[in-house]
Structures are given as structure tokens and as C-alpha cells.
Amino acid sequence: MSSVSNASQTGSKKKLSFIVRDEQEPSHRSAVSAMQYDAQHGRLFTGGSDTIIRTWSVPQHKDAFSARGGVRSPGKNSPVQYQGSLEQHTDWVNDMILCGNGKILISASNDTTVKAWSIERDNKHGYLDCFRSHKDYVSCLAYAPNVEKVVSASFDRNIFVYDINANFKTVNNLLGCKDSIYSLATTPNLSLILGSGTEKLIRIFDPRTNEKPMKMRGHTDNVRALVVNDDGTRALSAGSDATIRLWDIGSQRCISTCIAHQEGVWTLQVDSSFSTVYSAGKDRWVLKTPVNELPKSQLLFQEEAPVKKLLLSEKENPSSIWVGTWKSHIKRWSLRSSAQLSIGGDDEGPTSSSHYSTSTPAPSSPPVSVSLRVRDQKPQQTTPELVIPGAASINKHKTLNDKRHVLTRDTDENVALYDVLAAKKVKDYGKRSFDEVFDENSKTIFIPSWFVVDSKSGMLQITLDELDVFSSWLSTKDAGFDDNDRETKVNYGGMMLRSLFERWPPCKAACMEAGEMDEVQKATSHFFSLPEHTPFIVCEGNGRPLFRLLVGDAGKEFEANELSQVVPPWVIDAIERSQLPKFNKMPFYLLPHPSTNPKQPKKDRLSATEMLQVKKVMEHVYDKVLSNSDASSIPISQIHTKIEMYCNEQKLEPEMDLRTVKHFFWKQSGELLLYYKPIKN
Structure with a gap:
């Protein structure tokens, strides 16, 4: 569970939401945008759009192939094993870092929070703390290992610094960015912090003095990735303008530009010597480029979807690289040495002796290194050495006229029907036409909408708010509970609240006191007992989470007390005071x-x-x-x-x-x- 203490029951209107999912979710269901690798213990941590952080036991590079060669994936005899999940975030996980000598994982999310996790070797992972400094999406993190400090940045334009050794205390708030921050980097001793985003310029902060940040200009679009060398003299940036730029921090100028990519570059990794940079993004290419010779970009391989995250298996002499994309699969590719490919020259002239072509920039402009015709290169690799398969994610949904069932289609083209009131899937239709199945299940009946549904996590998330939740009154016959009774009316929203709070002590007490003849009890008596593993979230009107728990835990002492602090008044009216709005x-x-x-x-x-x-x-x-x-x-x-x-x-x-x-x-x-x-x- 995660909560905000002493949350007021007044102020902005609150909402409730819950996620319809399987009890066990061992595979990612959507894009993977955050990864960290614990080389010492062979553990990979992954997170992304489905809100869940997963832990994997993975083999070293030399063990990745089977005796006959080829791809390995999780299974009975696979070298990759799912270990467990860390579940407290309520929106996309954007970034993660390992700190505290590999014992602590820090994660950042669109739910506006930064969370800390204990990840001891015995796999007894536990939730430690939640930092609520930010007011908007937390997009990126950075780590200064020499001083054990973590840095976070957000769309709210703030940069915060946390001291790991001081119980995650916030020790600095760096101001100066004028727009959303997408990228962040720092030196090992926290002597410099670099931040950038939609402003298109890079700001350089000195957290020791908090003086006005310096600026480096050059990008023409959003800056999506930043890395800086250990002594804080050089930095690399990548942007949606499809360029990678090398900066001299002392002179605050761009000293070289690589334009090998055709579309936006979203992620960078550099080796420990800051001599080689690995880049990827929207064009799906993964390139390897010498930092001091940006013309020499090599096409390592091409992914099947735009790349969200790269992660080297080791910083010193890396042997492989992990890749997360818009799809739910995670892949590890070998970085074995290969002869350089000839990508320069023209059809009638000789190629350069170094097998690369460069352009000569005008003397007055920063040198621009041009890697020609990367698209014509033959990839050095065509098959990943290891694959962690993902699961299908819901990418289309539509609520039926009965305002109880939702029809979905996933990325494997399978169509399924979900019962919102029961929070579960009730039928699989396989690979059928979505529209045909929808028409088959449609009825000529109008029931007002009482919930909002989205599938941005790859799973169905149902949200209830005060304005609409009680709008769906209908007869027990129309609801399918009693074919002969059109007089007794039920309220779907009231039923849903009883389901969500069934195990919460105040709700149980109110139901016992009211008795079966109470009008509200009758209107909600057909409620379903939800699966205990169903995640249940109380959030502010803007979607910012206040408390997350599992439905089955609402009766536990700690969770019940925390829930009492954040439950909105309109819920109290319905489940404790037996008050529902009258018919329209x-x-x-x-x-x-x-x-x-x-x-x-x-x-x-x-x-x-x-x-x-x-x-x-x-x-x-x-x-x-x-x-x-x-x-x-x-x-x-x-x-x-x-x-x-x-x-x-x-x-x-x-x-x-x-x-x-x-x-x-x-x-x-x-x-x-x-x-x-x-x-x-």
C-alpha cells in the first residue's frame, strides 16, 4: 500500500479507480521504459506502462545461448526466471536507478511520485518510502554514487535532490527550468546536474552553490536523453530532432553533432570510459558511435518497435545491451566485435579508407559529423541472444449499452468481454471482428454512463467519480438479476462501492445495522465480491494517487485506518449512511x-x-x-x-x-x- 498521511477529506473532489487484471502478472503488458541491471547478482529490474516493476534472474552473457544456439525465453528450463513484482505505482514507470550498494531501487512514475524499494538478495523486496515532492509526471532520475544522492526531475519543472543516507531527505530543490523536463544527468560526486526537455536547451546546475544555471543551446526539439562524464567536462545529449550532440561544458558549446538517426533519439548509454555511445529511438535503430569520432556510427541491429530504453549489461567493456521498446518484450543483444561496415562513398567513387564518410562543416559553425546511409548498412546482429516475452496489452475497448460490460481487443488481435461489476473477464472470443462481437452483444437499452474506462496500462482501469457514479438506476430485470421483477431498482455505482469496500470495517458495520429492507441495501444487494488481488486506488480529482491497496486488504488494520483518512465524503454517504441520489x-x-x-x-x-x-x-x-x-x-x-x-x-x-x-x-x-x-x- 502507499498513502499520503492526514489527507483532508475536503478540498478537491476525489475519485476511485480499480484495475481488472490477473492475480499474477509475470509479464509486461505494454511498453518497457525503465531498466536497471544488478550485475553482481544477475538481476534485472524492469518497469513501464503497465505500472508494475518486475524482477528477473538472468544469466551472464556467456550463458545466454543454448547448446544449439538461438533465443532463450522464460520457461521451465530457461535461464531467465521471473522472481517477483514491486507494485505501488499507479501510472507509467518512467525511470529507475539502483543505489545504496545495490540494496535500494528508486523508481519514478507518471503518478507524480518517486518511490524507494528494498531489494535485498533474498528476494524479500519491500516498499520503503514515497517522495511526493513533485506535482506532475516524474520523468527521469539520476544518481551520484560517491555521495549517495538521487536526483529527480518532472514535468512540473522542478529538480529535487534526495539524500539516501539521511532517510531519503530532500536536500535541494533546483529551480530555473521553464518547461517540462524529460532528461537528467549528474556526475558521481554531484558537482553538476544537467537537465533539459521541451525548452530545447540544456541547463547546467551547481547544487553546491544553487547559482543561476548555465545554458547550452543547439537542439531544435525536445531533449530526451543526457549523459555526462565523471569529471563533468563533457556531455552527450539526444533529442527529438534526431541528433546526438557532444558538448564541452567548460565553454558551454556543442563541439560535434551526429545525424545518423532518421527520427527522434530517445535513449543513450555510454561505457565507463565515455568513449562509446549507444543510441536508439523512434527509428528503431540501435547505433554504436565513438564519442570522439561521431561520423563512425555503426548499425548494431534494428528493433521491431521504437526503442524506449537501452541498458548496457556492464559499463566496462560491455558484452551485451538490454533493450526496452513500445512493445512488451525485453531483449538482450550481443555486442560482440564485428568488422566495420563500409557505409561511405558513392556508386562510382572509392570509399574512404576508414569505411566511413564525413562532411566538412563551415569554419564558423560547430563541427557536424555525418554518418551517411546508415539505413543501407547491414545490421551486425539479426537475432537477440535472449528474449523475455511480454504479454498482450489491451489497445481497444468499448463499453456496451448495458453499461456493465466492456469489450476489448488486444495486441494479439484477441477479443474479450469484461464484467465491470465483477472486475473480471467473462468471455474470450479469440481472433474475431471487434465490431461484429460488439453488435452481437448490444441491446436496445439506454443506461447512463457511471464510470470511465481506459487501457493505457495495457489492462482495464475503471474510474468512478462523484458526478456520474450514481447515475445508473435500472430494474433488476434489465440488470439481469431477476427476469420477473421490474419494480425493484438497483444502482450500479452503489453496487460497485459495496464491492470495493466490502471488507472495510465501517462498510460491514453499516450493512449489518441497516438490515435487508433498507432501500439502499436493496438497491445494492446484488453486488459482487471482487477478486482480492484487485488493485484499488483513491486519488485526487486530477488523478494524483492518495492511497493504493488491494481490495482484499481493506479489512486489515493498517490499510483500514489509512483508507479512513482518504475516503471521499460521497463514498461515506453511500456505504455508511445509506444515502443514494433519487431517480431522475x-x-x-x-x-x-x-x-x-x-x-x-x-x-x-x-x-x-x-x-x-x-x-x-x-x-x-x-x-x-x-x-x-x-x-x-x-x-x-x-x-x-x-x-x-x-x-x-x-x-x-x-x-x-x-x-x-x-x-x-x-x-x-x-x-x-x-x-x-x-x-x-
Whole structure:
């Protein structure tokens, strides 16, 4: 669990959300954007868009291939083994660093938090602390190992420094960036901190003096990656302008530019000597370039998706490199030496003796090194030495008209149906047309939306807020709970709250006290017991998390107390005080059908609950408007044999309710017009 202490129940309106997922999630379900490797113990830590940090036991480079050669992946006899997960983040994990002699992992997320984890060798990983200094996405981290300090940067334009040895105390806040920060770097002794992003310029901070930062200009688009050498004299940057730039920090100028990539460069890695840089990004190429000879870019291999993160297996004489992409797979590629490829020259002239071509820049401009025709190179590698397969992620979803089920399609083209009220998948359709399956499951019924769904994590996340959560009242028959009962009404939002808080002591006590005949208890009595592993989040109105727990833990003492500090008042009203909003009323007009040739049609204005069925309107017309003497003897189930109702020339079914008629047939603003026509015997 993670929480913010003493959170006020007043202020900005709060929301609830939960994630529909499997009990065990051993594989990534979406992009992998953060990685750290513990070479001493052979552990890989990975995180990304599905919010979960996973730990893997991986072999050393020489053990990666099987006896026959080829790719290895996790399995019964695989050298890669899933060890466990770290789950507290509620949004994309953007960056991670290992610190504290490899015993502490620090992670940064779009949920605006930085979190610390204990990762002792016995695999008893534990959540240590949460830093809430930032107010927006935390995009990147940096580490100064000589002084055990961690640096974080965010879209909120702030840079914070934390002291690992002082219980993660915030020791500095560096100001000066004017826009979102995407990239960060520091020296081992924290003598300099470099930060950049959408400003396109690189700011150099001295955290010892907090003086106004220096600036280095040159990029023409967002700066996505930064690295600096140990003595703080040189830096490399990469940007969405597809360039890699080498900077002299003392003179604050660009001394060389590589334009080997065709699209944005998002990630950089350098070896321990700062002599070789590895780069990748949107064009999917992974290049190796000598820092002092930027013309000599070599195409190592090409990934199947844009590359989010590179990570060298070791900094000194690296033998392999880990790659995370927009897809959920993680790959390790060999960096074995290979003869340099000829990429220079033209079809009729000789190539250069070094097998590379360079351009000669104008004397007045910074030298620009041009690696020509990288796209024409033959990749040095075509097969990764090791693959950690990912799972399929949901990339399309649509809520059915019943406002209970959500249809999804994943990256493997499989279609599935989820029950929101039960927080689980209820049917797999395989590789079928999404639209066909949707049409098969659609009903001519209108129920107001009471939740918001998204799948940015690769899994379904359902969000409830005060404005809409209680809007879905419907009969137990329409809800599918009782085929014969149209009088008893249920409220989907109220049911969902009882499901989420079923194990929370105040909710249990309130249910026992109210009794089964209480109206709210009856309206929510069909609630489902959710899977105990379902993640459940209380967040601010802007989505910033206040507390995360598992549904099954809500009855535990610590979690119950923390939940009491952050639960919003509208939840308290519903589950403790048994208060739900009343049904919505809908005004409508009754008129005789034009085909009856009325001389002076009377326009009766009425008002009723929006769930009133058309057959009830028929009964009212037959008895009160037309004043038929036999009205009392006609059962309501047969009223359609005596009278018909129309809207916009469409004959209405007796079982429809008014809101369904308005949504599917009236289809316009203004008050609903209904026309009645007696059936002549």
C-alpha cells in the first residue's frame, strides 16, 4: 500500500479507480521504459506502462545461448526466471536507478511520485518510502554514487535532490527550468546536474552553490536523453530532432553533432570510459558511435518497435545491451566485435579508407559529423541472444449499452468481454471482428454512463467519480438479476462501492445495522465480491494517487485506518449512511397520433421517472386520457393489444423505458413527444 498521511477529506473532489487484471502478472503488458541491471547478482529490474516493476534472474552473457544456439525465453528450463513484482505505482514507470550498494531501487512514475524499494538478495523486496515532492509526471532520475544522492526531475519543472543516507531527505530543490523536463544527468560526486526537455536547451546546475544555471543551446526539439562524464567536462545529449550532440561544458558549446538517426533519439548509454555511445529511438535503430569520432556510427541491429530504453549489461567493456521498446518484450543483444561496415562513398567513387564518410562543416559553425546511409548498412546482429516475452496489452475497448460490460481487443488481435461489476473477464472470443462481437452483444437499452474506462496500462482501469457514479438506476430485470421483477431498482455505482469496500470495517458495520429492507441495501444487494488481488486506488480529482491497496486488504488494520483518512465524503454517504441520489425525473408530452385525425389535439405534459416503461404510459393513456371503461380489467401485460405508442414515427416496444426512447428514437434536445394510437378491434 502507499498513502499520503492526514489527507483532508475536503478540498478537491476525489475519485476511485480499480484495475481488472490477473492475480499474477509475470509479464509486461505494454511498453518497457525503465531498466536497471544488478550485475553482481544477475538481476534485472524492469518497469513501464503497465505500472508494475518486475524482477528477473538472468544469466551472464556467456550463458545466454543454448547448446544449439538461438533465443532463450522464460520457461521451465530457461535461464531467465521471473522472481517477483514491486507494485505501488499507479501510472507509467518512467525511470529507475539502483543505489545504496545495490540494496535500494528508486523508481519514478507518471503518478507524480518517486518511490524507494528494498531489494535485498533474498528476494524479500519491500516498499520503503514515497517522495511526493513533485506535482506532475516524474520523468527521469539520476544518481551520484560517491555521495549517495538521487536526483529527480518532472514535468512540473522542478529538480529535487534526495539524500539516501539521511532517510531519503530532500536536500535541494533546483529551480530555473521553464518547461517540462524529460532528461537528467549528474556526475558521481554531484558537482553538476544537467537537465533539459521541451525548452530545447540544456541547463547546467551547481547544487553546491544553487547559482543561476548555465545554458547550452543547439537542439531544435525536445531533449530526451543526457549523459555526462565523471569529471563533468563533457556531455552527450539526444533529442527529438534526431541528433546526438557532444558538448564541452567548460565553454558551454556543442563541439560535434551526429545525424545518423532518421527520427527522434530517445535513449543513450555510454561505457565507463565515455568513449562509446549507444543510441536508439523512434527509428528503431540501435547505433554504436565513438564519442570522439561521431561520423563512425555503426548499425548494431534494428528493433521491431521504437526503442524506449537501452541498458548496457556492464559499463566496462560491455558484452551485451538490454533493450526496452513500445512493445512488451525485453531483449538482450550481443555486442560482440564485428568488422566495420563500409557505409561511405558513392556508386562510382572509392570509399574512404576508414569505411566511413564525413562532411566538412563551415569554419564558423560547430563541427557536424555525418554518418551517411546508415539505413543501407547491414545490421551486425539479426537475432537477440535472449528474449523475455511480454504479454498482450489491451489497445481497444468499448463499453456496451448495458453499461456493465466492456469489450476489448488486444495486441494479439484477441477479443474479450469484461464484467465491470465483477472486475473480471467473462468471455474470450479469440481472433474475431471487434465490431461484429460488439453488435452481437448490444441491446436496445439506454443506461447512463457511471464510470470511465481506459487501457493505457495495457489492462482495464475503471474510474468512478462523484458526478456520474450514481447515475445508473435500472430494474433488476434489465440488470439481469431477476427476469420477473421490474419494480425493484438497483444502482450500479452503489453496487460497485459495496464491492470495493466490502471488507472495510465501517462498510460491514453499516450493512449489518441497516438490515435487508433498507432501500439502499436493496438497491445494492446484488453486488459482487471482487477478486482480492484487485488493485484499488483513491486519488485526487486530477488523478494524483492518495492511497493504493488491494481490495482484499481493506479489512486489515493498517490499510483500514489509512483508507479512513482518504475516503471521499460521497463514498461515506453511500456505504455508511445509506444515502443514494433519487431517480431522475423526465418531462414528456402525450399527443394523439396524427393518423387518428384529431380535430384539436390536446397536448398533455407529464413527468415521471426516466425508468418508467412505455407500457405504463400506455396504461395511463387507455385509462385516464381515453377514459375506457374496461381499463381496470385489462392486465398491463396485454395493454399493447389496446393501444400503441410512437416516437418520431417509430413504434415503441412496451418494455422500453423513457430514457431508452429518448436516446434511440427522440435523438434531440427538448422535451420528449410521445404519440398514442388506439388499436381498433
